Amino acid sequence: MDLPSQALDIEKLLTLVAIHLNVEPVELELVPITTGKHNSSFWVVAPHKRFVLRVAPRDSTGLLFYERRMMRQEPLLHELICKNTTIPVAQIIVANFSRVHLQQDYLLMTALEGVPLSNAPSLSSSGHEQILYQVGSYLRQLHELTAPDCLGIEAYGYIGEHHPMQPQATWAEAFCVMWNLLLDDVVASGCYTLSDRYFMSNLLEQHLAHFDYLQSPRLLHMDVWSQNILVDSTGHVTGLVDFDRAVWGDPEIEFAVLDYCGISQRAFWQGYGRERPKSTSAVIRQQFYLLYEVQKYMPIAVWRRRDQVRALFFKQKSLALANNLL
Structure with a gap:
């Protein structure tokens, strides 16, 4: 589902992720993930490990009624799935819906293989x-x-x-x-x-x-x-x-x-x-x-x-x- 370019500030994203991972921004690299077109997703390449950053579209984007801020239900769902099934899902490290430093919701997660x-x-x-x-x-x-x-x-x-x-x-x-x-x-x-x-x-x-x-x-x-x-x-x-x-x-x-x-x-x-x-x-x-x-x-x-x-x-x-x- 294609969305218009969101013109994300990559330097700001690097700074936010660096704070969450307790590293310096220069130690990180953001690489766009081309599959999945609703959220803006990136590989976060950190020292000795990879993560995934997913940034939700802005609220002003043309969204269906159930798509508005729908990322906010994912943390609980991942918790329920991890606890009750063997389904391989990512661990959510940070779920930030505050809109303080970025006017969009975002998740920082572990990177799955494959x-x-x-x-x-x-x-x-x-x-x-x-x-x-x-x-x-x-x-x-x-x-x-x-x-x-x-x-x-x-x-x-x-x-x-x-x-x-x-x-x-x-x-x-x-x-x-x-x-x-x-x-x-x-x-x-x-x-x-x-x-x-x-x-x-x-x-x-x-x-x-x-x-x-x-x-x-x-x-x-x-x-x-x-x-x-x-x-x-x-x-x-x-x-x-x-x-x-x-x-x-x-x-x-x-x-x-x-x-x-x-x-x-x-x-x-x-x-x-x-x-x-x-x-x-x-x-x-x-x-x-x-x-x-x-x-x-x-x-x-x-x-x-x-x-x-x-x-x-x-x-x-x-x-x-x-x-x-x-």
Whole structure:
């Protein structure tokens, strides 16, 4: 998801990182990380060790409703994941959301081994399948974490420290709020008319009975794709990164992202160890979850890429998917 250049002051970043690591700025080097386009990320090359610095976009950047200050939920999520799973995640050394020295949130983390799956084209087909199997296994562990156990509340939706919505008592209520807030973003970007918005909102209302998810809210990553999966040359997953879009709810919405990003292949499901629901209601939910994923690319195309042609493509795709639900 491309963002406009943020013109970060590298010298200021070096000074801040040096203070956190208790070294002199001249002992450090910042090297841009080219994968991942929402945050500005850098390798921090320090004496005898590497770290990762991630700087969130400015609040004035065109952001979806759940993206505003979403980095603020990551420290707790990393803590929960490290404590309760074997998923390889980075240790967060510093989480600074004060905006005192830098008008953006930032994280300083340990550097995980490996490279993004997108940068590992030499992997054999069996190596790729082995990675997808491991991703499935790790996501199964992630989805075993529930809001009551981890947070002490039975609540659904985006309920992290960024507070993009009010927690809801049921998944149907939470998804309805999420759906309509996203529609507001699409309207604000100029891609939907008010008539389009009414049609999409009413479409969900007509099918809301299919969203009776009766289990506890599960922790969902919501951004698992080739750039957020770190791997080594032997076909092992060395890290899952970027949990800032996490939501608590129905795992099926996670699967829609995996469908869209080409992750939900047979090896993934073998690793996940549980069959995907195939009931009539499940099929309807899957279509809405895919629509939720696709519609977000309209405001992203307009606000961040300045690409009206791309926005129109996603509008036409969204309306086609919606018409299949009539």
